[in-house]
Amino acid sequence: MNKNIIQALIARLIVATFYVLYFIFVNAELVFSALVGVLACLVPEVYQGMKLSKSVPELEPSKWLRLAYQAMFGKWLMSIIILAIAFSSSVEWNYFILFSGYFLVNVSGLLAPILNKGK
Structure with a gap:
């Protein structure tokens, strides 16, 4: 399962990199909104991903599920905090670019x- 988590994170990183690079070359004014998004x-x-990949494979399903829910709650809390800090600043955001x-x-x-199908 660690391999799947790492592959999902790599796919996200690749998409994020191309998204920000697109705005660097097309419209530099929107880069900050794209980067924060x-x-x-x-x-x-x-x-x-780090929290779930560190989980021990021998965990009981109920304990693993509890860990997964804790990681998901932490993920959403971090997203809310990052967006709250960003929106409380005096920067003018392009909300479409940010949320896209x-x-x-x-x-x-x-x-x-x-991408991993058949491997």
Whole structure:
């Protein structure tokens, strides 16, 4: 399972990198919104992935599920805190770019099983 978690994180990192690079070359004014959007999703996902990959495989299913829920709660809490700090600043955000980056990074974890199919 650790391999699947790492592959999902790598897929998210690749999508986040290309998303930010796109705005660096196309419209530099939107880079900060894009960067905060992808980081608001990527940092908590890395936290959740690290927490779940450190779990011992011999854990009972109920204990593993409890750990998974704790990691998910921590992930959402981190996302909320990052976005709250960003929105409380005096920076003018392009909300479409910010939340598009957040959404793309979040959904890109679904690419890992598709890319790993047959391996």
